[in-house]
Amino acid sequence: MTEWTIGTIKKIKYWTKTLFxxxxxxxxxxxxxxxxxxxxxxxxxKKICRAYSYINCPQNKNHEFYISTITNGKLSPFLYSxxxxxxxxxxxxxxxxxxLNNIKSCENLWMLSTGTGIGPYLSILQDGNxxxxxxxxxxxxxxxxxxxxxxxxxxxxxxxKYSNKFIFRTIVTRDSFKNNVTLKGYIPDLIKRGxxxxxxxxxINNDSHIMLCGNPNMIRETISILEIDKNLSKNLKDKNGNxxxxxxx
Ligand SMILES: Cc1cc2nc3c(=O)[nH]c(=O)nc-3n(C[C@H](O)[C@H](O)[C@H](O)COP(=O)(O)OP(=O)(O)OC[C@H]3O[C@@H](n4cnc5c(N)ncnc54)[C@H](O)[C@@H]3O)c2cc1C
Numbered sequence: 086m087t088e089w090t091i092g093t094i095k096k097i098k099y100w101t102k103t104l105f106x107x108x109x110x111x112x113x114x115x116x117x118x119x120x121x122x123x124x125x126x127x128x129x130x131k132k133i134c135r136a137y138s139y140i141n142c143p144q145n146k147n148h149e150f151y152i153s154t155i156t157n158g159k160l161s162p163f164l165y166s167x168x169x170x171x172x173x174x175x176x177x178x179x180x181x182x183x184x185l186n187n188i189k190s191c192e193n194l195w196m197l198s199t200g201t202g203i204g205p206y207l208s209i210l211q212d213g214n215x216x217x218x219x220x221x222x223x224x225x226x227x228x229x230x231x232x233x234x235x236x237x238x239x240x241x242x243x244x245x246k247y248s249n250k251f252i253f254r255t256i257v258t259r260d261s262f263k264n265n266v267t268l269k270g271y272i273p274d275l276i277k278r279g280x281x282x283x284x285x286x287x288x289i290n291n292d293s294h295i296m297l298c299g300n301p302n303m304i305r306e307t308i309s310i311l312e313i314d315k316n317l318s319k320n321l322k323d324k325n326g327n328x329x330x331x332x333x334x
Pocket of ligand 1: 121135136137138139150151152153154155157158159160161162181200201202204331332333334
């Protein structure tokens with residue numbers, strides 16, 4: 086049974102017409118970076134709740150969630166309409182195994198994400214312990230349009246702090262643009278063609294761990310390529326592997 090508490094909206098950041106972040110204060114129990122909680126609202130007399138990943142680290146008591154509004158979604162459009170000082174229900178306890186606790190230390194950690202799936206990595210990176218576990222951490226964020234890269238300021242802060250250990254690369258799938266740092270295409274395809282490894286200058290091999298978060302199609306297709314082309318396997322409770330994933334739908 087979920088134990089609920091009431092949070093107060095401190096701020097809403099509107100990034101685009103569909104992307105926004107909620108910052109709230111609530112008396113919740115602590116969490117492990119990478120975990121998610123549940124947010125809920127009473128809509129037409131019915132409590133509607135959904136899972137959202139913490140993007141702040143546990144030390145920061147301003148709880149932040151990066152959210153995409155889904156057309157005709159039962160909850161997300163209502164979250165988008167919230168205002169400062171509004172109340173929201175939040176689960177007291179976080180949950181989930183998309184954390185570093187279940188990952189063996191190795192040379193390189195790859196964090197692959199689509200859309201709001203960058204969220205758990207922002208929590209893990211801000212916490213900072215990950216930089217003791219891996220030689221390099223590579224964060225890849227794929228979005229539809231260049232303006233959907235909402236958290237560049239935060240990623241740049243992390244880059245400044247851990248410059249020799251942290252690599253960040255943006256990808257867009259739909260924008261027609263040209264610059265030297267952003268790749269165009271789909272993560273599975275860019276991995277299959279060796280483009281991501283070439284641009285980063287690091288190989289994905291048995292001394293890598295690959296985390297995947299966001300779009301279920303990206304996750305499914307990428308895992309299949311990693312298994313077949315790279316001979317890597319999923320990280321399971323009873324058997325260490327190189328792939329850990331979290332699907333958002
Ligand atoms: C572990 C976990 C963590 C999550 N963390 C986040 C998070 O941090 N931020 C976030 O925005 N969402 C997150 N989600 C998704 C979130 O829980 C909701 O599913 C989402 O907000 C849609 O809810 P809704 O009630 O508006 O839509 P619903 O009425 O429930 O409609 C759901 C349908 O919308 C589609 N859908 C759901 N999410 C997306 C998406 N991001 N892009 C495109 N289509 C989608 C799917 O087809 C799904 O079947 C997470 C999901 C899980 C399982």
